[in-house]
Amino acid sequence: MFETLHRYRYHYLMLLPGLILGGMFVFYPIFAACYYAMHDWSGFNSDKVFVGMGNFVKLFTDPIFWDAFQRALIFLLGTVPLQMTISLVLAVLLNNQLLKMSTYFRTMIFLPVVTPVAVIGIIWTFLLSPFNGPVNGLLLDLGLISRPVDFLGSTDTVMPSVIGVYVWKWLGITMIYWLAALQTVPDDVYDSAKLDRCRGAKLVWYIVLPIVLPFAVAITLISAVGALNVFPLIMSMTNGGPFFASEVMEIFIYRTAFATGDGSIPRLGYAAAAGVFFGFVVLSLTIGQAIATRRARAGAKEIRS
Amino acid sequence: MxxxxxxxxxxxxxxxxxxxxxxxxxxxxxxxxxxxxxxxxxxxxxxxxxxxxxxxxxxxxxxxxxxxxARAWTEAHMGSYFFNTLIVTVGSVVIVTTCTSMLGYVLGRYRFPGRNILFFSFVATVFIPQGFTIIPVFELLSRLGLSSNLFGLTIATSGHAMVIFVVLFAGYFAQLPRELEEAARVDGVSFLKIFWYVMLPLARPMVVTVVIMQVLHAWNDFLLPLVVTLANPAIRTLSVGIYAFKGEQFIDWTGMAAAATISIVPIVVLFMLLQRYFINGLAGAVKG
Known part of the structure; x- marks a missing residue:
């Protein structure tokens, strides 16, 4: 034991700083969150009372929680397919080597990605505002609507609006992933396709897509996990409102733990339980993806050979 | 062509x-x-x-x-929030790059007792959402007396994002050739010096990627700074500051637009200058 420690002393020494950091902010919180989730705990200065699975039982019968969970799923299903398809189309267009301005297009589409989410949220609140907001102004001028639409203030339009802004914000990054995937398609594939007079949409659909499929699974996963962590955007646009109409999982957790608002006591154990459940949903998504990637990779190898 | x-x-x-x-x-x-x-x-x-x-x-x-x-910079405190954000960003980039490059180097290139379990732990936690860990992280910071100062915010910002970088570094170091390292060892260069003078310079593309991704993360982070600055508004970052601005002065659109411009200019300029690294770095993350 001591001998091993001595033999690998430098290895362990180099691991140390990172392990302390990871231990404090990654590994410890995971176990601590599971521990808190089994306690009734109202505020950081008060005592914890052990309730076992009580919080989870309450959680599963709490309609507000299920609504938040359901909204997170709606958000996921609303954004990911849109983001994946639009960015793929743009990536295929930009991947054309004869397109001289493709770098400029790429930069412009990528711009929202590097902009802080809170700033995006604020700008779009203005743009979508029913009072003098430019989007409403344009729609009124075009005669598409007769009076301003309160995009973020009405329960019917808030989710589609937030979904739209989210797709705009993150599309650039998905497009970069697609471009990276398209670059792995070997040149001779295009050349032989050209000889067979296979071009345009047919080329993309029958030849390029099957090759980039393994990447599609990874990109979908990254986008899906991103779509579940939408806290900052929704917080800065609507605070989860109006009437909880855009409250997703993390806003539920934040509100229960830190900002009860109406003066009621914070329920930290309950919020931790919601967090743990949310974490397991994400984890199962990840595992499902790992299996899917392995299968897709095996499939793509057959096509290529 | x-x-x-x-x-x-x-x-x-x-x-x-x-x-x-x-x-x-x-x-x-x-x-x-x-x-x-x-x-x-x-x-x-x-x-x-x-x-x-x-x-x-x-x-x-x-x-x-x-x-x-002028109004946004002084009255809305965007000036001091700007420097807070700068401190958190630079600090967390230094901490994250140092810690994760060393971790990734050892995990990616050496087999030693405990290596597999460690590596697996990092891979398994890559996608843990912030909502899962925020409550214990805040509690830990409070207990250490770091819950309302910039140092606490900086190390917590570093800690949350590091996992993915460890995995990226490990993958990068693992595929570098063995010869250089062995030549250096034969010459009697110590383990730590080999890392610093031989291996780390070789991993420069990955270092650039990690620095850029961490800058993006720190400049954009919201939930953590929001929670940490609840008790001490003086240490707000730009993201939280502009969110608070919206809550306090909802009618001052032009002031808020100025504040928003202030908070995106540095990151956009950085992106324009280092665009190639941003794009290649992110592309590298999906290819791996």
């Missing part, structure tokens, strides 16, 4: 291709102009007076009201 030399093109010429490229370019130009309209609108609004904002819907401001920037 490949397509220019294809046999069909040599026989038929490429008029048809030119026409199609022109069409695609025009289409993309329109899309991109709409795409960046929010930014143009934001900058334009930040230069209008509050009265002009309502009377002049056009994009060219008439008054060039730079006092919006």
């Amino acid at each position: 490949r397509s220019r030399l294809s046999p069909l093109r040599i026989v038929y010429g490429d008029h048809r291709a030119n026409w199609r490229i022109g069409l695609v370019s025009a289409f993309l130009t329109v899309i991109c102009l709409i795409w960046i309209y929010p930014f143009v609108w934001m900058i334009s609004t930040s230069l209008k007076s509050n009265a002009e904002m309502f009377s002049n819907p056009g994009l060219i401001p008439q008054s060039w009201a730079t006092e919006n920037y």
